[in-house]
Amino acid sequence: MPNSGDLQSLASSITAVTSPFRNYLNDLYDKYRSLNEGKVADYIPELALAKPEWFGICVVTADGQMFEVGECQQLFTIQSISKAFVFGLALEDHGREYVNSKVSVEPTGEAFNSIVLDEATNRPYNPMVNAGAIATADLIKGKNSTERLKRLLEMFKRYTGREHDINVPVFLSEKSTGYRNRAMAYLMLNFGMISDKIDETLDLYFQQCSILVNAKDLAMLAATLANGGINPVTKERAIDERYVQDVISIMLTCGMYDASGEWAYRVGIPAKSGVGGGITAVVPGKLGIGTFSPPLDAKGNSIRGIKVCEYLSKDFGLHLFNVAKPERDLQQWLVGGDGINDW
Ligand code: GLU
Numbered sequence: 001m002p003n004s005g006d007l008q009s010l011a012s013s014i015t016a017v018t019s020p021f022r023n024y025l026n027d028l029y030d031k032y033r034s035l036n037e038g039k040v041a042d043y044i045p046e047l048a049l050a051k052p053e054w055f056g057i058c059v060v061t062a063d064g065q066m067f068e069v070g071e072c073q074q075l076f077t078i079q080s081i082s083k084a085f086v087f088g089l090a091l092e093d094h095g096r097e098y099v100n101s102k103v104s105v106e107p108t109g110e111a112f113n114s115i116v117l118d119e120a121t122n123r124p125y126n127p128m129v130n131a132g133a134i135a136t137a138d139l140i141k142g143k144n145s146t147e148r149l150k151r152l153l154e155m156f157k158r159y160t161g162r163e164h165d166i167n168v169p170v171f172l173s174e175k176s177t178g179y180r181n182r183a184m185a186y187l188m189l190n191f192g193m194i195s196d197k198i199d200e201t202l203d204l205y206f207q208q209c210s211i212l213v214n215a216k217d218l219a220m221l222a223a224t225l226a227n228g229g230i231n232p233v234t235k236e237r238a239i240d241e242r243y244v245q246d247v248i249s250i251m252l253t254c255g256m257y258d259a260s261g262e263w264a265y266r267v268g269i270p271a272k273s274g275v276g277g278g279i280t281a282v283v284p285g286k287l288g289i290g291t292f293s294p295p296l297d298a299k300g301n302s303i304r305g306i307k308v309c310e311y312l313s314k315d316f317g318l319h320l321f322n323v324a325k326p327e328r329d330l331q332q333w334l335v336g337g338d339g340i341n342d343w
Pocket of ligand 1 (some may be wrong): 080081112174181209273274275
């Protein structure tokens with residue numbers, strides 16, 4: 001006679017097999033796992049250690065169902081994806097007007113690490129390019145560097161529901177080789193756009209880039225935004241609801257490096273990518289997508305991650321501006337995910 005625990009695990013394994021959306025994700029995973037294009041980031045030796053075959057896809061719905069395929073537990077550094085969320089915290093710390101007086105919200109079409117400021121106002125173009133992200137990190141409140149980092153880590157915990165560590169070798173490597181970022185910081189100091197706590201702010205920026213996450217975390221970050229700023233599993237508020245639209249709209253216009261325009265046109269899902277191989281993508285009111293696969297295209301976006309988002313968008317009509325009937329009705333496919341209790 002099986003006990004209730006056995007029955008429960010049998011039921012959840014049957015669910016896992018029969019969930020149509022998970023089967024769909026399995027098919028996507030199988031289709032793209034053998035796509036061997038792109039290059040793993042190697043501007044610091046630690047990133048070059050990533051295995052090109054790592055590939056994970058996780059989707060979390062705004063009501064807390066989870067679907068995952070592949071390497072969703074593998075940790076990697078969040079890198080530029082952090083920029084969107086730190087922007088949210090800066091908005092909470094200072095409000096929209098003040099933050100916007102320090103960082104513009106205009107896409108650049110320039111590389112993420114270009115040393116360029118808006119000539120008229122001396123502001124960096126947006127919070128997703130390095131200059132703008134450093135100016136944003138400068139705005140994070142705290143009485144010293146420890147408290148500022150603690151506030152950042154607590155914020156990420158509210159979004160993902162778990163503690164995050166920093167990859168110290170990545171942080172130290174970023175810090176010891178980040179001359180370009182240092183140059184941008186001094187240029188902005190010259191124009192009075194950031195405070196003179198340059199070393200502390202750059203450390204915070206390098207640390208935020210070195211936070212360890214997995215594909216599930218990226219899906220949770222996105223699902224929390226999709227759910228109006230409330231983590232759909234823990235029900236904790238991660239960001240003031242007034243600023244959710246700020247973060248999502250910057251992701252749409254500037255989140256995918258200098259491929260952001262093409263992304264908005266073709267995929268139409270606000271997203272942010274990082275050179276660690278992650279993409280976090282938000283379908284407002286519906287779901288969050290997290291993908292992880294280290295090989296990047298020439299613009300710095302994960303090649304397999306792009307494919308996954310393109311297909312999800314096309315097959316389920318998730319493009320923000322789509323008004324046509326999609327091939328598949330999302331609600332009918334989203335049954336049998338792992339619920340809150342299985343998290
Ligand atoms: N840590 C990187 C830098 O500052 C950001 C890399 C990224 O774009 O993901 O250069």
